Amino acid sequence: MAEAWLFELIMGIGKLFLNPVFYLVFIAAAFYGVQRVKRERQHFSVRAENAYFELKQIFPLSLTIGLFLSIITVTAGLAVPLELIVFTAGATILFILTPKVRWLAPAYTLSIGVLLTFIANRQEWPMPDFFTSDTFGIESIFPAAALLISLLVIAEGILISRNGKKGTSPRLMNSRRGQQVGMHEVKRIWLLPLFLLIPGEALSLTSDWWPVFSIGSNTYSLIVAPFAIGYQQQIQSSLPQKAIEAYGNKVIVFGAILLLLSSAAYIYPIATLAIAVLAILGREFLNYRQRVTETNSSFYFAKRNEGLMIIGIVPNSPADKMELKIGEVVLKVNGSIVNDENGFYQALQKNAAHCKLEVLDINNELRFVQRALYTTDHHELGILFIKDEVKKGNRAV
CATH class of the missing domain: 2.30.42.10 (PDZ domain)
Known part of the structure; x- marks a missing residue:
């Protein structure tokens, strides 16, 4: 039994390297680093951290969080349809090509994946066999998706409060009154690999060697899905470390609220859709409040x-x-x-x-x-x- 699980883990990790999100995260982090160094040299004639700093922040904290969440998802038997991973990856790829790094928050990408999965299931979208799975009925899958959203939002908050405050980038500007002032900016992307159970034998349709095992009367495949988590914030009204930590704690609290609400999805599976919409709106509200507060506050660095x-x-x-x-x-x-x-x-x-x-x-x-x-x-x-x-x-x- 131990050898079978070991084989499952190895093969699941192998699938991680077939997901384009894995590589795009590193490319994006390198690009953010080059952008930051260029701006700092323009403003101060010298850079603070080197151009590799953002690359070094991708791991290892996210690996630790991913491992902890993987233990929860696998031992609890939380299974999500393969379509959810595909649609989430698609949203991630789309957003990673835009300048809005904050849209890479799981509250956006994963929630969009949930909504698209529901629509695809109801409308019976034609999809390649490799991108579909036996969902055992949408009602049995969606509660796990609601729980996954809340767990990843909490993970995002931890990454912000613990890692986002490291190596913030100073920048200069002229205020509306023409005075020389300063602010700090953080533009960060993390990669959180997560072991997930996929229902059915979808992954073995094109690859007979893909590991499939049973839990109870259902059959599952094990896969490692890379979730990109992006974060961007500008701080002008206070010390950046304190402001970022406070913001991260707000995201954690919001994730905890979603976690409590996700229990309703086990009674009413359709509530998962409401949780996905709430995750998007709530995360956008936190961003809006932060921007308004900073805009209406005086400059700390003056x-x-x-x-x-x-x-x-x-x-x-x-x-x-x-x-x-x-x-x-x-x-x-x-x-x-x-x-x-x-x-x-x-x-x-x-x-x-x-x-x-x-x-x-x-x-x-x-x-x-x-x-x-x-x-x-x-x-x-x-x-x-x-x-x-x-x-x-x-x-x-």
Whole structure:
């Protein structure tokens, strides 16, 4: 029995690499990284994280979450029709080609897959045998789909709150009043592989070697489906880490609400459609509220009468090693008061071998940091400030 399950797992993983979503996620992450580096160099003449940063964020947290959810779906015997995976993949491919990364949230892609699966079943759409499965009746399948939506929404919230706040990208713009201000942006995509049960022997129609096993009186195939989870957010009113974590927690709560409501689908299977629509509308409402709140709030990263606010830190730079943080304000450099970027670097050059900073932290407490400087160190310490001038085209929207 153990050998049979091992064979099932290996063959199920093999199907993962036949899904185009798997490869498109890596291509998209690489593209986002190149875009970000290009913008940061345009705004600051230096990039923060390297272009591979987004690629490195695809895993491993999503793998851990995917494994945990796979244990739930398989042990609970949650079976979904193959059509659902096909339609969800189709929606994902369509959205991944658009600039709206947030549309890759499972509340959109998976819910659209559920709605299309229902329509295809009712209207008896002609589909290739390889893309269809024996659903044992739509009523027995849809409750599992409702549960899957809620679980993936919760997974999205965890990824946002735990990983989305890492390596946010600073950017500059002119406010509507013509003042130079800054904000942070995160544009992230994750790949969550999930083991799922497919009812019937659909996958063995064209491949006799495909593993099929029975649970009770029903027959299932095991497959690993790659779910892309996209996330994009701009933060101007607060520190990015706090804002992103708070937003992720809201998504988790929303997923928990969907999870409670999904129990109704086991009594009334048609309620799955309502849950899918609610997932789309609720997720869009969270996005709308976040955008409105940010638009109506003042800029956190703006010029101050005293000191220079740090909007970004280059990793592994002297500033990073001095444990300077985004949102802190540099008041003095080597004993000299600084109010602009030119004054900062003039004060820094007073002592080429040593740097001492007086910093106001995010809790408005004064602290001192210092470090010896070496010829191999970043010539600007690796601190990103709001520039005195912002290039045309970087207007607030």
